[in-house]
Amino acid sequence: xxxxxxxxxxxxxxxxxxxxxxxxxxxxxxxxxxxxxxxxxxxxxxxxxxxxxxxxxxxxxxxxxxxxxxxxxxxxxxxxxxxxxxxxxxxxxxxxxxxxxxxxxxxxxxxxxxxxxxxxxxxxxxxxxxxxxxxxxxxxxxxxxxxxxxxxxxxxxxxxxxxxxxxxxxxxx
Amino acid sequence: xxxxxxxxxxxxxxxxxxxxxxxxxxxxxxxxxxxxxxxxxxxxxxxxxxxxxxxxxxxxxxxxxxxxxxxxxxxxxxxxxxxxxxxxxxxxxxxxxxxxxxxxxxxxxxxxxxxxxxxxxxxxxxxxxxxxxxxxxxxxxxxxxxxxxxxxxxxxxxxxxxxxxxxxxxxxxxxxxxxxxxxxxxxxxxxxxxxxxxxxxxxxxxxxxxxxxxxxxxxxxxxxxxxxxxxxxxxxxxxxxxxxxxxxxxxxxxxxxxxxxxxxxxxxxxxxxxxxxxxxxxxxxxxxxxxxxxxxxxxxxxxxxxxxxxxxxxxxxxxxxxxxxxxxxxxxxxxxxxxxxxxxxxxxxxxxxxxxxxxxxxxxxxxxxxxxxxxxxxxxxxxxxxxxxxxxxxxxxxxxxxxxxxxxxxxxxxxxxxxxxxxxxxxxxxxxxxxxxxxxxxxxxxxxxxxxxxxxxxxxxxxxxxxxxxxxxxxxxxxxxxxxxxxxxxxxxxxxxxxxxxxxxxxxxxxxxxxxxxxxxxxxxxxxxxxxxxxxxxxxxxxx
Numbered sequence: 001x002x003x004x005x006x007x008x009x010x011x012x013x014x015x016x017x018x019x020x021x022x023x024x025x026x027x028x029x030x031x032x033x034x035x036x037x038x039x040x041x042x043x044x045x046x047x048x049x050x051x052x053x054x055x056x057x058x059x060x061x062x063x064x065x066x067x068x069x070x071x072x073x074x075x076x077x078x079x080x081x082x083x084x085x086x087x088x089x090x091x092x093x094x095x096x097x098x099x100x101x102x103x104x105x106x107x108x109x110x111x112x113x114x115x116x117x118x119x120x121x122x123x124x125x126x127x128x129x130x131x132x133x134x135x136x137x138x139x140x141x142x143x144x145x146x147x148x149x150x151x152x153x154x155x156x157x158x159x160x161x162x163x164x165x166x167x168x169x170x171x172x173x
Numbered sequence: 174x175x176x177x178x179x180x181x182x183x184x185x186x187x188x189x190x191x192x193x194x195x196x197x198x199x200x201x202x203x204x205x206x207x208x209x210x211x212x213x214x215x216x217x218x219x220x221x222x223x224x225x226x227x228x229x230x231x232x233x234x235x236x237x238x239x240x241x242x243x244x245x246x247x248x249x250x251x252x253x254x255x256x257x258x259x260x261x262x263x264x265x266x267x268x269x270x271x272x273x274x275x276x277x278x279x280x281x282x283x284x285x286x287x288x289x290x291x292x293x294x295x296x297x298x299x300x301x302x303x304x305x306x307x308x309x310x311x312x313x314x315x316x317x318x319x320x321x322x323x324x325x326x327x328x329x330x331x332x333x334x335x336x337x338x339x340x341x342x343x344x345x346x347x348x349x350x351x352x353x354x355x356x357x358x359x360x361x362x363x364x365x366x367x368x369x370x371x372x373x374x375x376x377x378x379x380x381x382x383x384x385x386x387x388x389x390x391x392x393x394x395x396x397x398x399x400x401x402x403x404x405x406x407x408x409x410x411x412x413x414x415x416x417x418x419x420x421x422x423x424x425x426x427x428x429x430x431x432x433x434x435x436x437x438x439x440x441x442x443x444x445x446x447x448x449x450x451x452x453x454x455x456x457x458x459x460x461x462x463x464x465x466x467x468x469x470x471x472x473x474x475x476x477x478x479x480x481x482x483x484x485x486x487x488x489x490x491x492x493x494x495x496x497x498x499x500x501x502x503x504x505x506x507x508x509x510x511x512x513x514x515x516x517x518x519x520x521x522x523x524x525x526x527x528x529x530x531x532x533x534x535x536x537x538x539x540x541x542x543x544x545x546x547x548x549x550x551x552x553x554x555x556x557x558x559x560x561x562x563x564x565x566x567x568x569x570x571x572x573x574x575x576x577x578x579x580x581x582x583x584x585x586x587x588x589x590x591x592x593x594x595x596x597x598x599x600x601x602x603x604x605x606x607x608x609x610x611x612x613x614x615x616x617x618x619x620x621x622x623x624x625x626x627x628x629x630x631x632x633x634x635x636x637x638x639x640x641x642x643x644x645x646x647x648x649x650x651x652x653x654x655x656x657x658x659x660x661x662x663x664x665x666x667x668x669x670x671x672x673x674x675x676x677x678x679x680x681x682x683x684x685x686x687x688x689x690x691x692x693x694x695x696x697x698x699x700x701x702x703x704x705x706x707x708x709x710x711x712x713x714x715x716x717x
Contacts, residue, residue, distance in 0.1 A: 019425045026471035030464040037460060037529045047533055049456075053449040055710045089715065110449075114715050115298045115382060117537045119606055123621065127604035129447060129536040133382050134300065135710030136450040155537040155606035157294050159301065159717045160224045163610045 047128070052139035061137065062086050062093065062112035069094030076100060076172060083107040085152075085167075087116035087132045089159050092152055092167030101147050101171050110137035116165070117156030122148060129155060144171040180265040181252045184272055185568055188249030189561060191279075192242045193649045196554065199238035200642040202230035207593075207635030210610055211628045212620060227610040228292035228717070235295025236286060236311075239549055241279055243400045244314060246557045248275070248321045250403060251348050253568050255325060257664045258342050259332040267324035274317030282310030292717045294608060296393070297370065299385035302714040305374040312366045315359045322352045340673035341680060343426060344665070347406025349682070350430040351399060357438045357689060358395030361388045379711035383450050384704055390441035391697065398437040398466075400549050404512055404556040405429075408477050411560075415506050415661060416484025416499075421476050427679040429476070432469035435689045439696030440466055446532040450707075455700050456529065462696060463527040470520050477513060504579040505661035508559025511583040512551055515590055519547025522598065537608075539631070540601025543594035546638075551590055554638070555583045558645045565652050566659035574657035579648045586641035593634025600627035 041048065065086030076098040077083060083105055086093040093112070099105060109118055109132060116132040124146070130138060144150070154165035208214055209222050222230065248271070256262055284306060285291040291303035329349060333341075341349070365388035372378035409426045413419055420426050442459035445451055485495025500506045522544045525531050535541060562579050566572040573579050601607075603623040678684075 016422065016424075019422045019428075022475050023425065023428060023468075023472060026468040026475075027465075029471065030468050033467075033524060033528075034461045034464045037531070038457065040528075040530045044530070047530060049447050049453065049529075049533060050449075051453050055450075055707070057710070058712050113712075114301050115386070117606070119537065119604060121604040121621065125603075127534050127538070127602070129533055129538065129604075131445070131448045131536075133386075133449055134712040135382055138449040153604075153606055155609075156298075157228070157296075157301075157608045159715070160228060160292070162228075162608070163224065 049130070050138050050140045054137050054139070055135060056110055056137045058110070058112045058134040061110045062088060065093040065112075072098075074098075077105070079103045079105075081105070085109045085118075086112045087118065087154060087158075087165070088112035089114065090154070090161030090165040092154075092165065095167050097167075097169045099144060099169060099171050101144050101173055104141055104143040107140045107142055108137050109140065110134070114158050115156050116154045116158050119153045119155040120150055120169070121153060122150040124148060126150065131156060144169075147171045147173040178253075178256050178262065180268060181256050181263050182568055184268045185249040185253040185564075187272065188245040188252075188275075189564065189568070190653075191276075192246040192249070192557065193561065193646055195237045195242050195245070196558075196642060197646045199234050199242070200554075200639055200646075202234040203238070203642075204635065204639040205230050206234060207632045207639075211632035212611065212625045214629065214632060222610075224610055225289060225292065228294065229286065229289050231608060232292050232294050233283075233286050236282060238553060239295060239400070240311070240396075241282075241314065242553055242557070244275065244318050245279075246553075246561075247351060247399070247403050248318060250557075250560060250564075251325055251352075252321075253564065254663065255328065255345055255348055258344050259328065261328050261332050263324045263328050267320055267327075271317045271320035271324065274320060275314050276317075278310045278313030278315070278317055280310070281306045282314065285310060296389060298389065299369055299373055299380040299382055300712050300714045302374050302716055305371065308366050308370045308374055312363060312371075315362060318355065319359070322356060325349075325352055338675060340675035342665070342673045343420065343423065344406060344410040346427060347402060347409060347430055350434055351402035351406065353434050353682070353686060353689075354395050354402060354437045355399045357434075357693070358392050358399055361391035364388055365392065373714045377714055379713055381704070381709035381711050383448060384709055386445065386448065387441070387451075387700060387704065390444040391438070392441070393444060394441045395438045397549065398433055400552050401516070402430075402433060404509075404516075404552050405433075405473055407509055407556065407560055408473065408513060411505065411509060411661070411663065412477060413480050413484065414666070415503065416480070416487065418480060418484045418487055421479035421483060423674045424676060424679065425472055425476050427676070429469035429472040431679065431685050432466070432472070434685050435692055436462055436466040436469070438689065439693045440527075442696075442700065443527040443532070446527075446529060447536050450704075451700060452703055455696075455703065458699075459696055460527055460529050462692070464524070467520070467524055474517060481510075502580065503661060504573070504576060504582070505559045505563045505663075507580055508555050508562070508583040511587050512556040512559070515547050515551040515555070515587065519544055519551070519594070523548065535601055537606060538601035539597040539605045539607050539628070542607045543597035543601060546597075547590060547594045550638075551586065554642050554645065555586050558649075559583065560663060561649060563659070563661040563663040565649070565657070567662065567664055569653060571652050571655075572657035572659050573648060574652040574655045575648055576658060576660055578644055579660065582641050582644045582648065585644065586638055589634050589637030589639075589641055591634070593631050593638060596627045596631035596634060600624050600631065603627070 065084040068084040111134040118130045120128040150169040152167040285304040291307040293303040369385045373380045440463040443463045485498040488498040490498035605624045
């Protein structure tokens with residue numbers, strides 16, 4: 001059997017008009033949704049998936065984040081500092097970040113072992129979720145407008161201690 | 174007529190009974206989870222589970238209910254229905270081989286899970302490592318289902334040679350679509366298992382996490398349509414049959430199935446919208462294709478509702494009272510209609526998950542859990558069970574012992590799922606993570622108060638859903654013991670009034686499979702080119 005039947009008139013029987021209308025309507029609905037979700041990328045640049053990524057070995061990244069954590073433990077991170085945040089079984093390194101409100105920070109985030117999830121949750125209703133993959137780093141530029149406390153919870157299953165993997169960002173005025 | 178399908182019927186009786194047993198086991202796991210993850214639920218100590226047990230149950234819940242049941246139930250259902258519709262036998266040797274492989278695979282995977290050494294959850298993302306039997310069992314189960322698919326395709330091709338110029342009956346049309354999508358889905362799974370997961374688990378080989386995850390979702394999304402398509406088939410086949418009318422549009426039904434074949438697979442990246450290392454352009458391309466695959470669902474919604482309206486009016490209903498004139502008192506019809514309604518809501522929330530930006534908000538939250546319990550869980554626990562009620566008479570020769578309880582089951586589920594899923598939707602929008610044992614016990618900061626009442630309410634819904642599942646299991650096994658009455662006839666009517674319409678373009682499987690392959694290549698070649706040309710970043714496997 002060939003891919004196309006031999007003669008057009010053998011198979012060409014038009015659909016009824018109500019069928020055609022509904023098929024067209026369903027395709028139009030799909031296209032409208034596709035356009036809206038694309039348009040939103042341009043309309044609201046504040047809530048976007050970061051597009052800057054690079055490859056990094058998990059052990060190496062863990063080291064970078066650990067020395068960063070040692071350097072800034074308990075102190076506010078100055079403007080212009082590149083922040084390293086590593087997700088490992090079962091903690092965030094560093095566990096706590098002190099940032100200044102109104103300042104844009106460059107945050108590099110990756111995993112030291114398996115898949116993790118970066119879920120930023122603020123009491124102002126902020127919810128922002130990204131995947132954290134070993135071998136691949138995300139570069140984010142984040143700015144908090146107001147002082148407050150934001151939790152960082154792991155939301156991708158990463159082993160038996162997954163539920164205890166909580167960190168936080170303290171935004172100071 | 175029944176006598177001539179002894180081999181097929183034995184196959185179906187075994188796989189369908191096994192599915193109901195798995196429903197019992199997976200359902201118990203589900204109940205244990207939903208009550209253990211609700212914050213501040215005072216549980217008696219024998220109901221509290223450790224993290225290891227919790228994540229083992231969670232793995233079993235997903236693998237048994239969402240992978241094993243569909244494979245066993247759908248092959249069994251097809252073995253029952255396809256021979257009766259086509260009037261042809263399936264090859265007995267292939268059926269036996271397939272049954273052997275599927276059971277061997279299921280037992281291996283179940284042993285790996287229940288021993289507590291494979292708590293990697295249903296998505297088994299590398300580099301988290303499970304016991305090798307977990308991957309081997311999964312692969313064998315899938316290969317066994319391929320042997321069944323081969324038997325089904327051979328039977329159909331034979332029928333087609335003998336019936337040139339006849340349209341494929343809608344029931345077989347839908348089941349063929351199901352198995353074509355299944356093959357599309359499982360090729361990437363088998364590649365992932367052989368290339369990445371088995372070497373990782375057996376020899377500690379390094380694996381690229383993003384590559385493995387991309388193969389997984391290449392499989393994981395069309396898997397969703399494998400669950401769904403037999404139920405879409407049953408909507409198109411059983412609802413008009415029970416109402417005594419024809420499908421509103423036979424052609425549009427077939428157009429919908431073809432769209433499922435074309436668009437089910439090249440959409441997996443919508444599960445990876447927030448993954449690092451995949452270009453935003455390729456992600457968006459698959460968002461677009463995902464929204465295209467919403468079209469056949471919209472076509473189905475329209476066509477089935479129009480069929481219900483025709484049926485209701487034929488039974489004396491008016492402009493709106495046709496809704497009341499549906500056979501709501503029949504357990505099979507009630508089950509299919511409840512699945513239709515709940516799937517409709519669940520499907521709409523799926524469009525939100527697939528939205529390029531909205532995914533940032535709901536990714537890996539309980540929103541997703543709400544979504545797939547309205548879709549797949551309802552399909553399994555109400556849809557498959559509804560069809561099983563009618564098989565109790567025809568296939569098992571028993572009938573339903575307690576038809577009133579069987580009727581209560583889908584409605585009880587409807588109540589439970591509405592409470593459960595809407596609570597989880599709200600919790601998810603507030604950021605509550607999925608796949609997590611008792612959050613408040615983790616020693617972190619206090620949890621947002623919105624999570625507390627929504628997750629507790631979710632547990633209430635989950636308990637009602639479990640009660641509905643328990644009713645289904647009880648009715649099934651008690652009916653097997655005691656026998657009862659036939660509730661609906663699922664086998665084709667002996668003398669259909671009209672033949673199935675013949676549209677050569679809609680019967681041209683080769684063309685549509687070719688289109689599907691082209692679309693899959695268009696959607697995935699750029700992604701894999703990006704991965705491989707950049708160079709993989711393999712990482713060492715890690716235990717749970």
